[in-house]
Amino acid sequence: MKNSRIALSLVAVLALAGCGASSSAADKEPVKNGEDKSPLAEYMGDGFISNSGGPMMATRAIGGPNESSEEQLAKQRKIEESTAACMKSAGFDYVVVPPEQEKKGKFDEAFNLPPDKFAEQYGYGVSTIDWGKPDDAQNNDPNAKIRKALSPNAQKAYDKALNGQLAISGNGSGGVISMQPADGKGKPTDMGCRGKAAEEVYGKAEDHQADFAKFDSLFKDLDALRKRFEADQRVIDATAAWADCLADAGHSGFKKLEDPRSSISEKLDKLTGAKKDGGPTSAGGDGKGNVTVFQAPSLDKVPAAQLADLRKEEIELAKADQGCKKKVYDEPAKKAQYELEKEFVAANKTQLEAYRDSVSER
Numbered sequence: 001m002k003n004s005r006i007a008l009s010l011v012a013v014l015a016l017a018g019c020g021a022s023s024s025a026a027d028k029e030p031v032k033n034g035e036d037k038s039p040l041a042e043y044m045g046d047g048f049i050s051n052s053g054g055p056m057m058a059t060r061a062i063g064g065p066n067e068s069s070e071e072q073l074a075k076q077r078k079i080e081e082s083t084a085a086c087m088k089s090a091g092f093d094y095v096v097v098p099p100e101q102e103k104k105g106k107f108d109e110a111f112n113l114p115p116d117k118f119a120e121q122y123g124y125g126v127s128t129i130d131w132g133k134p135d136d137a138q139n140n141d142p143n144a145k146i147r148k149a150l151s152p153n154a155q156k157a158y159d160k161a162l163n164g165q166l167a168i169s170g171n172g173s174g175g176v177i178s179m180q181p182a183d184g185k186g187k188p189t190d191m192g193c194r195g196k197a198a199e200e201v202y203g204k205a206e207d208h209q210a211d212f213a214k215f216d217s218l219f220k221d222l223d224a225l226r227k228r229f230e231a232d233q234r235v236i237d238a239t240a241a242w243a244d245c246l247a248d249a250g251h252s253g254f255k256k257l258e259d260p261r262s263s264i265s266e267k268l269d270k271l272t273g274a275k276k277d278g279g280p281t282s283a284g285g286d287g288k289g290n291v292t293v294f295q296a297p298s299l300d301k302v303p304a305a306q307l308a309d310l311r312k313e314e315i316e317l318a319k320a321d322q323g324c325k326k327k328v329y330d331e332p333a334k335k336a337q338y339e340l341e342k343e344f345v346a347a348n349k350t351q352l353e354a355y356r357d358s359v360s361e362r
Contacts, residue, residue, distance in 0.1 A: 038337065038338055038341050039338060039341040039342045039344075039345045040341045040344065040345060040352075042356075043345070043352035043353065043355060043356045044352075044355070044356075045356070045359060073099050073100055075201045075202070076099040077096075077098060077099060078197075078200070078201050079194075079197045079198055079200075079201050080096045080097060080098070080099070080197075081096055082193075082196070082197035082200055082201075083096075083162075083193045083194055083197040084096045086161075086193035086196060086197065087161060087162065087193050090161040090193065091161075092146075092157075092158050092161055092162075093146050094143055094146070094162075094193075095142040095143055095146070097141070097142065097143070107129065107131075110122055110125065110129065111125070115322055116319075116322050116323075116326075119315070119318035119319045119321070119322045120315070120319060121315075122315070122318075123264070123311070123314035123315040123316075123317065123318035123319075124260075124264055124314060124318050126261065126264045126265050126268055126314060127264060127267075127268045127299070127307060127310045127311050127314050128311050128314060128315065130298060130299045130300075132298035132299065133298050133299070133300070146158075147159075160192065161192060161193060162192050162193050162194055163191070163192040163194060163195070164190035164191040164192030164193075164194075164195055165190050165191065165192075211358060214358075215351070215354075215355050215358075217351075218348065218352070218355060221344075221348060222344075225340060225341070225344050228340055229336060229337055229340055232336045232340065234332045234333070234335065234336040235332070235333050235336050238328060238329045238332040238333050239255075239256070239257065239329065241328035241329065242257070242324050242325060242328055242329040243255060245323075245324035245327060245328050246260070246320055246321065246324050249323070249324065250320070251317055251320055251321075257325075257329075260317050260318070260321045261318075261321075263317075264310070264313070264314045264317065267310055267313075268310060271302045271303075271306055271307065271310065272299065272301070272302060
C-alpha cells in the first residue's frame with residue numbers, strides 16, 4: 001500500500017476530472033534518456049507528454065516545475081504526519097514512512113529503462129508486468145502489514161478511515177475504486193485521512209479545478225494542435241512507412257501507432273475477463289465529479305501456457321514496433337511536431353506563460 005503519494009495522486013485526479021486536459025494514470029511510458037525538450041515543454045512542465053506520437057496533455061503533480069525535490073519531500077512528509085495523527089484519532093495505528101525512505105519498486109526500475117531496452121524485457125508492460133500484484137516495496141510497507149493483521153470487518157473500517165468514500169471492490173478479475181459525490185455538488189464529502197492530509201498541504205481539489213477551468217480554451221487549442229499534427233502529411237507518410245515496416249517484420253494490419261499495444265491489451269482482457277486495458281490503473285470521470293479508477297486484475301488465474309505465449313508475442317511485437325519507429329517514423333514526426341509547437345508557442349505565448357506561472361504557484 002502506498003502512502004503519501006496516493007493522497008497526492010488523488011488530489012491531482014480530482015483537480016483535473018472534467019477539465020479540458022485528458023489524463024490517465026495507466027499510460028506509463030519508458031524514460032527517453034537524453035531527449036531534448038520540445039518547445040511546449042517549457043510552459044507545460046513535466047506532466048506534458050511530448051514525443052513522437054505528438055503533443056498531448058497528461059496529469060501532472062500539484063506543485064510547479066520550479067519546486068525543488070526537497071520542497072516536494074517536505075510536503076509529502078507533512079501529508080504522512082497528518083495522516084498518522086488523523087488515523088490515531090480514528091483509533092488505528094499508522095506508521096509515518098518518510099518519503100526518502102520509501103523503497104523503489106520493480107515498476108519504477110522497469111519504467112526507467114530506455115524504450116528499446118524496455119521493449120526487449122517487457123514489451124509494452126501489458127502482460128509482462130502483473131499490475132494487480134503488489135511489488136516488493138508495497139509488501140514491505142509497515143502500514144500494509146498493520147492492515148493485514150486486522151479482521152475483515154476491521155480492515156473495512158481501516159480503509160474507510162484512511163480513504164473515506166473511496167470504495168474498492170474486485171473479485172480477482174480486476175478492481176474498481178470509485179469516488180462518488182454525496183452532496184450533489186460533484187465532490188466527495190469524506191476523502192478520509194489521506195484526502196484531508198493532502199488538502200491541508202495542497203489545498204482543496206475544487207479550488208484546483210476552478211484554477212484549471214481558466215485554461216479551458218488553452219486545452220482546447222492544444223487538442224486542436226494534436227489534430228493538426230495527426231493531419232500533417234509528413235506524419236501521415238511516416239505512419240504509413242511505419243505500418244509497412246511492421247508488416248515486413250511479420251506484424252501486419254496496424255494503422256495507428258497505438259494499435260500494436262492495444263492489440264495486446266485486448267488479448268489480455270480476453271484472458272482475464274477485464275474490461276480495461278493493461279496497466280496499473282485507468283481513470284475516468286463522468287463530468288459530474290464522479291471519478292472511477294479501474295485497477296488491473298492479477299494474472300494468477302490466467303493459464304500459464306497462454307500467458308507465456310502472449311508475453312512472447314508482446315515482446316516480439318514491441319521490439320519490432322520500436323525498431324520501425326526509430327527507422328522511419330521518429331525523425332520526420334519529431335520535425336513536424338517541433339515546427340507546429342513552435343508556431344503554437346508564438347501564437348499563444350501569453351496564455352502559456354499564464355498557465356506556467358499559475359501551476360508554479362501551487
